[in-house]
Amino acid sequence: MSKARILDPSESYTFSKYAQLAYDTADILAEFGVTLKNSSLQLPQQLPIDLEPLRIELQENLMLVDLVSEIARREALIFPILKTICKFIQVPLKIEYPVRVSNWLKGSFDYFISTPQNLLVIEAKNADLARGFTQLAVELIALDQWTDSTVPMLYGSVTTGDTWKFGIFQRQEKIIHKDINTYAIPSDLNWVLSTLFGISLS
Incomplete structure (x- = not known):
């Protein structure tokens, strides 16, 4: 017996809508033929x-x-970190970057660094990393279909500004790996920045 669908084929879903759905991340990703795995990720470092x-x-x-508001977290913590990356590698930081792949995959990437690895960073709405990761995972699926890049993996991070969590999409295998670890700012700044540079320069 086949499992009932949780997304309505006649409905339109924006990226941010997925963070509001009550379903498990794994069940949502299954709608796209993608598997979710919790992993201790070994991420590139520079x-x-x-x-x-x-x-x-x-x-x-x-x-x-x-840091009570999303705009405060963006301007005080997220933007300075990503600006540092983009300034060094000399690429633009795209903010609220609109993308449309289909009625189920559309909206805006909060932050998009267009390197061969195409790094996505999204801010967790309401400081909810778990729901924020669901949104990140769906955006990685959209990026996979939207980008011309042929790299085997796509990278992303969801952040509240003072906490960061990373994910990887293995494109051919259709697996999204969710890091079981989280990293705090400013205490783990070295690790977070090394990872963002490692991804962007790889």
């Missing part, structure tokens, strides 16, 4: 810059800004 100026900037921002 740190080609001095970390200290960014660490100081983030610590100052944390002292000055109350």
Whole structure:
């Protein structure tokens, strides 16, 4: 007996809508023929810059800004980190980048760094990393179908600004790996920045 579908073929779904659905991430991804696996990810690492100026900037921002709103977390923590990456590798940081693949795969990528690896970063709405990862996973599926890149893996991260979680989409195998680890800012800044650089420069 086949499993009942949870997405309505006649409905239209934006990326952010998936973070609001009550279904398990694995069940949502199964609608796209994709499997979810929880893994301790071994991510590429490079740190080609001095970390200290960014660490100081983030610590100052944390002292000055109350992170109660999404816009505060974006401007105080997420944007400075991603700007640092893009400034060094000399590529634009695309913000609220619109993408449409189908009625089930459409919306805007919060942050998109267009390198061969095509790094996606999304902000977890309502600071909910679990639901945010569901949205990230669906956006990676959309990116897989949308991009001309032929790399075997696509990378993404969901963040609340002060917490980061990474994911990988193995394109040919149709498996999304969700990292079982989370990383805090500023304490794990070295690891987060090394990973973002590692992905962007690989």
